[in-house]
Amino acid sequence: MALKMKAAIVEEFGKPLALRELDIPSPGAGQILVKTEACGVCHTDLHAAHGDWPVKPTLPFIPGHEAIGLVAAVGSGVTIVMEGDRVGVPWLYPACGHCEYCLTAWETVCPEAQFGGYTKNGGFAEYLLADPNYVAHIPAGLAAVEAAPLICAGITTYKGIKETEAKPGEWIAISGCGGLGHLAIQYAKAMGLLVCAIDIDDGKLAHAKHVGADLVINAKAGDPAAAVKKETGGGAHGVVITAPSLIAFKQGVGITRKRGTCVLVELPPGEFPVPLFDVVANCITIRGSFVGTRQDMADALAFATAGKVKADVELQPLSAINQIFNRLEHGDVASRVVLDFTRAQAKNQ
Numbered sequence: 558m559a560l561k562m563k564a565a566i567v568e569e570f571g572k573p574l575a576l577r578e579l580d581i582p583s584p585g586a587g588q589i590l591v592k593t594e595a596c597g598v599c600h601t602d603l604h605a606a607h608g609d610w611p612v613k614p615t616l617p618f619i620p621g622h623e624a625i626g627l628v629a630a631v632g633s634g635v636t637i638v639m640e641g642d643r644v645g646v647p648w649l650y651p652a653c654g655h656c657e658y659c660l661t662a663w664e665t666v667c668p669e670a671q672f673g674g675y676t677k678n679g680g681f682a683e684y685l686l687a688d689p690n691y692v693a694h695i696p697a698g699l700a701a702v703e704a705a706p707l708i709c710a711g712i713t714t715y716k717g718i719k720e721t722e723a724k725p726g727e728w729i730a731i732s733g734c735g736g737l738g739h740l741a742i743q744y745a746k747a748m749g750l751l752v753c754a755i756d757i758d759d760g761k762l763a764h765a766k767h768v769g770a771d772l773v774i775n776a777k778a779g780d781p782a783a784a785v786k787k788e789t790g791g792g793a794h795g796v797v798i799t800a801p802s803l804i805a806f807k808q809g810v811g812i813t814r815k816r817g818t819c820v821l822v823e824l825p826p827g828e829f830p831v832p833l834f835d836v837v838a839n840c841i842t843i844r845g846s847f848v849g850t851r852q853d854m855a856d857a858l859a860f861a862t863a864g865k866v867k868a869d870v871e872l873q874p875l876s877a878i879n880q881i882f883n884r885l886e887h888g889d890v891a892s893r894v895v896l897d898f899t900r901a902q903a904k905n906q
Contacts, residue, residue, distance in 0.1 A: 564682035565878045568617045570608030573879045574681070581684045584632035589689045591646055594701035596680035597623030597870075598878070598894040599709050600736070600801055601648070601824070603885050605675050609826050614675050622648040622673040623709045623895075624680025625701040631689070638689045643701065645693035645708040646685060648848050650677045654690075665847045681878060683898060693854045696862040706736065706868040706893040707861055708854060714741035714799065715857040716849030717822040718748060721795025725749030730785055730793035730812050731770075733800025734761040736893040737822065740868060741797055742768050744857070747865040753793060755781055755812070756800070764869075764891065782811030793817060801825040810835055810843065818842040872897040 559580040566575045584590045602620040604610055624646040628638050638644060652659050652667035659667050673679045678686070693708045695701070714737050723729045727750060731741045734756040745752045746769040753772040754765035762773040774784045786792045792814030798805055801823045807830045813819045819841060821829070836843065849857070860866040869892035873881055881894050 562683035563875060564619050565875055566617050566619055567606045567614070570606065570613070570616070574606065574620075574882070576876060579682070582686050584630050584686055586633045587635060587688070588632040588686050589628050589635055589638060589644075589692070590630040591624065591626040591644060591685055591687050591692075592629040593624050593626040593680055593683055593685060593898045594643075595625045595705045595898060596621045596896045597705035597709060598881050598885070598896060599623060600885060601709070602674060602681075603882055604824065606882065610824065618675070619678040619680075619682050619685070620674040621680030621682070621896075622646070622675070623705045624673070624685060625695060625705045625708070626898075629684065635689050638692065643695040644687070645695055645704060646673050646680060646687040647691070647693055647708040647712070647854065648672050648674070649691055651688040651691050662850050662852065664850055681875060681896065691851065693858065696858055699858065699862055701899070702870055702872060702895045702897060703861065703868060704858065705895045706740065706870060707857055707866070709848065710737045710893060711740050711744075711857040711861070711866065711868065712849040712854050713737060713822050713846070714797065715744045715860070716853045717741065717797040717820045717846045718745050718750070718795070719853075720820045720844050720846045721797060721818045723750055723795030723818075727751065727794040728753060728789040728792075728814070729795040729797065730755060730809075731765075732756075732796065732798045732805045732809050732812070733802075733823070734758070734765040735799070736890065737799035739764060739768055739892050740866060741799055742770050743866040744860060747860055750795075751789075753785055753789060755785070755808075758888075761891065776805070776808060781808050785812045789814070791815065796820065797822060799823055803827050803830060806830065807832065810841060813839070813841050815839040815841070818844055820844050820846050822846050868893050870895045872900070874900065
């Protein structure tokens, strides 16, 4: 008789996730089976469950791309990880490894890439399969619940900051101070940048100040672009937009200094309202940044291991996933929610 696991499944776009018991999968050749200890909940999971994006997941599927767990079994041919290793199963599930993008360390845009919790079943389950060549290796001393947000929100913001090409001592603006933004502020400070945090929530701005922001601006209090330019002497050299808001995207260009770079890491539905005159006249670069490479992952985790970055997490059980999604939809999550599987497993023992 097959062993069972609990999982939260998207059976229909826009509907609550179904909590089901499924067979625990077996790893095939070149695969590993991971017993989930923790899995972060990302706004991308909400987009996936709603079918918001042009390329939609195939129903039914299990979301979750911030899964941390112990390798429970390995398939034939696997040598890079061993049973008992702690790994993370991130958004980039595998890539082809041989196209021009993979060969130049841009595997995130590989045409054959698959994505955890989207095109492959993810971490809203007690077990999941993974490709050992693309898992994150979690450093000793970093707890599963602390590591979970870093393998998506952490790597995404770290890479986004790098893509601005802002130099130590220059200004970077972080638009949106929630789950991604509070990490972006910490990475930016650790990288020697001056940080301006922008949000419409005074509570999140207070938190931004607490985690190291040099300047905080409430975008509802007036023109944020004018305020940033006044306080920074001309605007931010780099801007990272982590808020899932088209208004924030438009404001981001206005916040950007002449010859600066505005990086987009969020994916709100709709078309980007680009003020073309400002972009051309001010020689502004607008750049998309899509999570990060395996080396970016190692770097992002190293900052946390060194104590320079720490995700603020709220622990919840898998059974609360629909309430968590409802809160995400209404902006009622301060930082990052992490599903804690170890607590549930301990109760069942």
